[in-house]
Amino acid sequence: xxxxxxxxxxxxxxxxxxxxxxxxxxxxxxxxxxxxxxxxxxxxxxxxxxxxxxxxxxxxxxxxxxxxxxxxxxxxxxxxxxxxxxxxxxxxxxxxxxxxxxxxxxxxxxxxxxxxxxxxxxxxxxxxxxxxxxxxxxxxxxxxxxxxxxxxxxxxxxxxxxxxxxxxxxxxxxxxxxxxxxxxxxxxxxxxxx
Amino acid sequence: xxxxxxxxxxxxxxxxxxxxxxxxxxxxxxxxxxxxxxxxxxxxxxxxxxxxxxxxxxxxxxxxxxxxxxxxxxxxxxxxxxxxxxxxxxxxxxxxxxxxxxxxxxxxxxxxxxxxxxxxxxxxxxxxxxxxxxxxxxxxxxxxxxxxxxxxxxxxxxxxxxxxxxxxxxxxxxxxxxx
Numbered sequence: 001x002x003x004x005x006x007x008x009x010x011x012x013x014x015x016x017x018x019x020x021x022x023x024x025x026x027x028x029x030x031x032x033x034x035x036x037x038x039x040x041x042x043x044x045x046x047x048x049x050x051x052x053x054x055x056x057x058x059x060x061x062x063x064x065x066x067x068x069x070x071x072x073x074x075x076x077x078x079x080x081x082x083x084x085x086x087x088x089x090x091x092x093x094x095x096x097x098x099x100x101x102x103x104x105x106x107x108x109x110x111x112x113x114x115x116x117x118x119x120x121x122x123x124x125x126x127x128x129x130x131x132x133x134x135x136x137x138x139x140x141x142x143x144x145x146x147x148x149x150x151x152x153x154x155x156x157x158x159x160x161x162x163x164x165x166x167x168x169x170x171x172x173x174x175x176x177x178x179x180x181x182x183x184x185x186x187x188x189x190x191x192x193x194x
Numbered sequence: 195x196x197x198x199x200x201x202x203x204x205x206x207x208x209x210x211x212x213x214x215x216x217x218x219x220x221x222x223x224x225x226x227x228x229x230x231x232x233x234x235x236x237x238x239x240x241x242x243x244x245x246x247x248x249x250x251x252x253x254x255x256x257x258x259x260x261x262x263x264x265x266x267x268x269x270x271x272x273x274x275x276x277x278x279x280x281x282x283x284x285x286x287x288x289x290x291x292x293x294x295x296x297x298x299x300x301x302x303x304x305x306x307x308x309x310x311x312x313x314x315x316x317x318x319x320x321x322x323x324x325x326x327x328x329x330x331x332x333x334x335x336x337x338x339x340x341x342x343x344x345x346x347x348x349x350x351x352x353x354x355x356x357x358x359x360x361x362x363x364x365x366x367x368x369x370x371x372x373x
Contacts, residue, residue: 077271123271 007034007054014052022053064089064098064131064141069150072100072143074125080104082121084129086141099140102129106144107183119169119181120145126154128185151185203303207232207332209268214288216297216330217276219259227255229263232299232332235273239263243277245285253290260291260336262328291328295338296345302333304356315355318367319348 007013011034013025021027022043024036034040038056045051064070064086071088086098105112107120121127128150129143145151148168157163157173157180165171165184172179207215209231217229217237227239239261244253255261267275278288308315308329316327325339325348335352339345347370355363 079267079272079275118267118269118272 005040006038007040008037009035013040019050019052020048022051024054024056025052061095062089062092066131066134068131070100070129070131070141070143071153072127072129074121074123074127076123077117077121079117082107082117083140084127084143086143100129100131100143101135101140102127102143102145106132106142106146109146120183121152122155122180122182124156125152125182127152145183145185148186149188151183153185153187155180155182201303201306203301205299205301205333207302209233209237209265209274210331211265211268213268213331214262214264215276215332216291216328216334216336217261217263217332218297219255219257219261221257222255227261229261229276231274231276232334233274237265237274237276239276239278243279244289245279245283255290260297261289262291262330263288291336292338295326295336296349297334297336298349298353299333300335300353301356302331304352305329305331305333305335308335308352314360315352315363318364319351322367322371323348 013032013034015031016027019032019042021032024034024038025032026035027033032052034054036054036056038054041053041055043051043053068089070086070090072084072086074082074084076083081104082102084100084102086100087094102121104115104117107115107117127145129145130147130150131141132144133142135141152171155163155171157176157178159173159176161173161175163171163173163180166179168184168186169181170179171182171184209215215231217231217239219227220230220236221228225241227241228236229239231237241247241252241255242249243263247253261276261278263276263278264280265274266277278285280286280288307313319325323339323344325337325344328336337345337348337352339348351363351366354366358366
């Protein structure tokens with residue numbers, strides 16, 4: 001890898017015959033253009049053409065892709081959707097959180113009309129969700145918890161104590177023994193700490 | 195049976211599911227009205243939540259109108275939602291409160307006292323003049339009598355009931371009906 005120079009967005013780098021477009025670039029009319037302002041990098045492959053990419057920071061930000069499982073924290077709920085902050089993509093923490101939305105019909109796979117957002121999530125719950133779309137103009141990722149392994153993993157009761165899951169739809173507070181409704185994730189046994 | 199609760203006195207209302215309250219319409223936003231109910235957030239009321247309302251037949255609600263309705267959603271995490279129909283779709287006394295009359299605010303404890311069955315205050319007042327009365331659990335009372343003067347007299351008596359003893363109230367009413 002040889003950092004060659006700095007480039008600005010829109011700068012024409014080379015033709016597609018000399019190199020392949022990497023991250024931070026796009027091709028148009030047979031030429032490779034930069035789409036970011038940053039350092040130009042050329043990675044030499046043995047058999048194929050070198051890969052040209054433009055990098056902004058030294059570590060590139062890991063972006064959630066469609067189909068990735070993300071860990072997020074619920075910030076507000078509504079009767080139609082829940083707004084979340086995406087904290088982790090897979091197991092890597094994000095430097096800056098992204099915003100996500102979980103719509104009411106994407107919370108569960110079955111009986112979608114009978115879902116109540118208030119009985120599935122509450123503000124400050126930690127939720128495992130899957131990205132279904134990169135989002136609209138407001139740049140909110142669209143997430144879904146419509147699988148058994150997705151849903152609430154950590155939640156606090158009204159008393160402020162961390163709750164224990166007792167079924168796929170209920171969690172219990174160990175101090176007051178009150179049950180609260182949540183859409184609980186079925187975590188694989190190897191990930192549970194006892 | 196078998197329930198204990200602690201009754202306390204306060205003036206600030208916190209929305210509770212199932213409570214009947216008087217709300218003031220502050221805005222119309224698309225299919226939903228925004229109502230001020232005296233809580234931390236304005237409540238939302240769908241235009242379809244009235245008896246006999248359809249998409250073609252909208253209720254005639256203007257900004258500034260008074261609405262008597264009940265909460266269907268009221269918790270600390272979401273914006274409260276109200277309806278003016280009960281579970282069977284009948285209005286059962288809820289809906290837009292008519293023209294004229296007088297709206298005023300009292301403490302929540304007085305409202306609960308007035309809503310108790312066979313409340314003496316209401317019985318004594320009804321012997322004085324005929325009047326219409328709507329009590330909202332959010333501390334708001336709407337009164338309408340035949341004349342403005344009668345309305346204001348009833349308003350003053352209800353506000354004073356906060357601090358008057360039963361004796362003082364009977365004396366005041368006796369003086370008024372003597373006039």
